[in-house]
Amino acid sequence: MKAHExxxxxxxxxxxxxxxxxxxAKTASEAREIAAGLKGQIVVKAQVHAGGRGKxxxxxxxxxxxxxxxxxRDMLGSMxxxxxxxxxxxxxxxxxxxxxxxxxxxxxxxxxxxxxxGLPVIMASESGGVDIEEVASTSPEKILxxxxxxxxxxxxxxxxxxxxxxxxNKEQVKSATELISNLYKLFEAKDCSLxxxxxxxxxxxxxxxxxxxxxxFDDNALFRQRDVEELRDVQQEDALEVEAKSKxxxxxxxxxxxxxxxxxxxxxxxxxxxxxxxxxxNAANFLDxxxxxxxxxVVQAIGIINSDPDVKVILVNIFGGMARTDVIAQxxxxxxxxxxxxxxxxxxxxxxxxxxxxxxxxxSGLNLIRAYSFKEAAQKAVEAVQKSN
Amino acid sequence: MSILVDKETRLxxxxxxxxxxxxxxxxxxxxxxxxxxxxxxxxxGADLDGIPVFNTVERAVAETGANTSIIFVPAPFAADAILExxxxxxxxxxxxxxxxxxxxxxxxxxxxxxxxxRLIGPNCPGVLSAGKCKVGIMSGDIFLEGNVGVVSRSxxxxxxxxxxxxxxxxxxxxxxxxGGDPIIGTVFVDALELFEQDPQTEAVVLIGExxxxxxxxxxxxxxxxxxxxxxxxxxxxxxxxxxxxxxAGAIITGSSGRAQEKIAALSEAGATxxxxxxxxxxxxxxxxxxxx
Numbered sequence: 001m002k003a004h005e006x007x008x009x010x011x012x013x014x015x016x017x018x019x020x021x022x023x024x025a026k027t028a029s030e031a032r033e034i035a036a037g038l039k040g041q042i043v044v045k046a047q048v049h050a051g052g053r054g055k056x057x058x059x060x061x062x063x064x065x066x067x068x069x070x071x072x073r074d075m076l077g078s079m080x081x082x083x084x085x086x087x088x089x090x091x092x093x094x095x096x097x098x099x100x101x102x103x104x105x106x107x108x109x110x111x112x113x114x115x116x117x118g119l120p121v122i123m124a125s126e127s128g129g130v131d132i133e134e135v136a137s138t139s140p141e142k143i144l145x146x147x148x149x150x151x152x153x154x155x156x157x158x159x160x161x162x163x164x165x166x167x168x169n170k171e172q173v174k175s176a177t178e179l180i181s182n183l184y185k186l187f188e189a190k191d192c193s194l195x196x197x198x199x200x201x202x203x204x205x206x207x208x209x210x211x212x213x214x215x216x217f218d219d220n221a222l223f224r225q226r227d228v229e230e231l232r233d234v235q236q237e238d239a240l241e242v243e244a245k246s247k248x249x250x251x252x253x254x255x256x257x258x259x260x261x262x263x264x265x266x267x268x269x270x271x272x273x274x275x276x277x278x279x280x281x282n283a284a285n286f287l288d289x290x291x292x293x294x295x296x297x298v299v300q301a302i303g304i305i306n307s308d309p310d311v312k313v314i315l316v317n318i319f320g321g322m323a324r325t326d327v328i329a330q331x332x333x334x335x336x337x338x339x340x341x342x343x344x345x346x347x348x349x350x351x352x353x354x355x356x357x358x359x360x361x362x363x364s365g366l367n368l369i370r371a372y373s374f375k376e377a378a379q380k381a382v383e384a385v386q387k388s389n
Numbered sequence: 390m391s392i393l394v395d396k397e398t399r400l401x402x403x404x405x406x407x408x409x410x411x412x413x414x415x416x417x418x419x420x421x422x423x424x425x426x427x428x429x430x431x432x433x434g435a436d437l438d439g440i441p442v443f444n445t446v447e448r449a450v451a452e453t454g455a456n457t458s459i460i461f462v463p464a465p466f467a468a469d470a471i472l473e474x475x476x477x478x479x480x481x482x483x484x485x486x487x488x489x490x491x492x493x494x495x496x497x498x499x500x501x502x503x504x505x506x507r508l509i510g511p512n513c514p515g516v517l518s519a520g521k522c523k524v525g526i527m528s529g530d531i532f533l534e535g536n537v538g539v540v541s542r543s544x545x546x547x548x549x550x551x552x553x554x555x556x557x558x559x560x561x562x563x564x565x566x567x568g569g570d571p572i573i574g575t576v577f578v579d580a581l582e583l584f585e586q587d588p589q590t591e592a593v594v595l596i597g598e599x600x601x602x603x604x605x606x607x608x609x610x611x612x613x614x615x616x617x618x619x620x621x622x623x624x625x626x627x628x629x630x631x632x633x634x635x636x637a638g639a640i641i642t643g644s645s646g647r648a649q650e651k652i653a654a655l656s657e658a659g660a661t662x663x664x665x666x667x668x669x670x671x672x673x674x675x676x677x678x679x680x681x
Contacts, residue, residue, distance in 0.1 A: 084631070113492075113572065115571040115572055115573075115601045115603075116576075118494070118499065118572045150492075150495050150496040151496075188492060191492055218490055218491050218492070219633070220464065220490045221490035221492065223464075224465070253632050265544050266543060266634055266635025266636040266639055267543020267545060267569070267596065267624050267639075268545035268546045269634070269635055270543075270546075270598060270625040270634050271543075271546050271549070271666035272666075273628065274624060274627050274665070275665060275666050275667060276627075277627045278664075278665050286628075286634060291409075291487070293408075319548040319549050320548075321526045321527050321544050321545060321548055322413075322485070322526045350531075350549075351528040351531065351548055373667070374549055375665075
């Protein structure tokens with residue numbers, strides 16, 4: 001789960017990480033009021049869940065409250081299109097208004113989980129302010145890394161080592177040591193999957209300041225992070241994805257093709273996308289129905305796919321393990337009774353309880369296109385799309 | 390032979406009285422697995438079809454000599470269940486549970502290293518040695534005993550691959566589902582090492598997916614240490630970057646996470662690549678035919 005920059009900064013401040021003075025505004029007049037209380041140059045930043053805001057016009061430097069109001073008015077209510085968003089963009093419903101820092105040097109500081117080591121890793125670099133992936137691929141030696149062991153946390157020496165290697169002066173080393181330790185405390189306390197300050201500015205008067213920040217959270221840990229879940233801004237997400245989530249279909253991702261997919265298991269669902277492409281089709285969505293054996297979930301999933309206007313055929317491909325194919329079959333029958341499915345449905349069942357699953361479908365009298373193999377199912381789905389065109 | 394599980398396996402089921410736990414315990418028994426005990430706190434003294442249920446893993450191990458555990462405990466309590474099994478001396482722990490917080494797994498994996506216990510998963514379908522033993526949730530009837538090892542990050546895609554092999558008459562030694570989470574106990578390299586040493590296994594099918602760089606590490610192992618042929622498929626070539634594709638670990642965050650990078654590394658290391666998920670079986674048949 002993602003949070004907005006202003007939410008991330010509020011959490012940083014709570015954990016003792018210095019952030020620029022400012023506030024969040026939902027209206028242009030609020031922006032003006034905040035700006036009136038600030039000193040020097042002022043930055044107005046569109047709050048969206050996407051990077052690349054600067055180049056897309058989502059960040060403006062202004063000098064007066066009037067200008068801040070105007071910049072906010074231009075941004076609020078608009079759709080911001082960056083290289084990371086869909087062509088429609090994402091809505092700007094809030095702007096962050098803050099003092100623009102006088103920056104001498106831009107550093108990078110981030111914490112992620114390193115899956116190979118099985119540990120959180122703190123990354124720091126003197127090459128901040130740019131895309132860190134870029135730095136990692138072109139000059140990996142510029143990224144400092146320190147692993148954090150559970151139980152030990154960030155020991156003072158570890159943070160100090162990073163701070164010295166960032167070539168900071170004596171006073172800055174002291175505050176950087178504290179800052180790194182505090183960022184890790186936040187990472188751990190809130191079950192983050194990413195905590196990133198980029199840039200971490202060294203200001204002309206020698207202070208460290210989190211000028212931009214990004215926090216992502218572990219979806220698996222939201223059950224114990226209720227306050228984090230409240231930071232969710234569904235307006236930044238795809239409407240169908242939000243609806244799917246509200247119905248308990250966690251793993252639905254809207255894509256741009258025409259074959260609506262209902263698959264069990266993430267690997268198989270990805271493989272279905274790959275296979276569709278190879279036989280000349282394109283998926284309208286990724287959907288891993290998961291392993292909860294409840295026919296009603298299938299009904300909900302079919303409902304989501306059926307409400308997507310891009311969908312010209314529904315492809316159900318289930319290889320039962322934990323998921324039972326008979327339950328899927330019951331769900332399909334129930335869905336066809338509860339809603340009008342206007343597009344052809346291709347079904348392929350295999351694995352756990354497949355005989356019972358197929359029997360339920362055979363006896364249902366539903367007009368389904370049946371397939372025996374995975375490839376046959378993908379081909380029949382693509383044929384159905386071609387027929388409908 | 391085979392790897393990890395066989396007729397010597399004495400299985401303990403943690404979460405045996407739950408819906409999924411009891412359903413899959415019965416199916417493991419039906420496959421021929423020696424299920425010796427179950428554990429559900431506060432249900433000690435009960436039984437499932439004659440399999441005794443204990444309150445703690447420690448008690449279950451002491452009474453039954455269980456040497457392997459499978460975990461069906463809900464996500465908020467699963468890390469605790471893994472630690473309980475390791476502390477009771479279980480050396481092979483298979484965790485089926487999906488949705489365990491990553492930081493819980495950081496703590497667990499560091500502890501398991503000290504205990505010398507092997508974890509398979511979490512968020513995995515388990516391990517099955519064809520014709521011998523099933524410690525997992527796979528549908529047993531798609532497997533055929535034979536000489537191809539299968540290792541995968543995905544559950545259902547493993548079934549798909551195994552099904553293709555079986556339909557072509559190509560049997561399997563052991564199938565290992567590693568799990569789809571960012572932190573898993575056993576990775577490709579570990580499984581490849583076991584298959585390389587296993588006399589029954591003649592070739593290995595490796596099924597990877599986007600995210601992380603375990604496939605690249607497997608490629609290094611294949612290049613340097615592996616004498617047996619490897620057939621590989623990597624899922625997610627058409628996945629959009631930055632999105633979590635169902636598995637918590639299946640997200641492209643850097644170039645090393647992309648399917649194309651993984652396929653290139655595996656191919657360069659000498660693995661034979663199945664370009665389509667529907668061609669894992671026939672690609673394996675070709676590789677086996679070229680060797681005999």
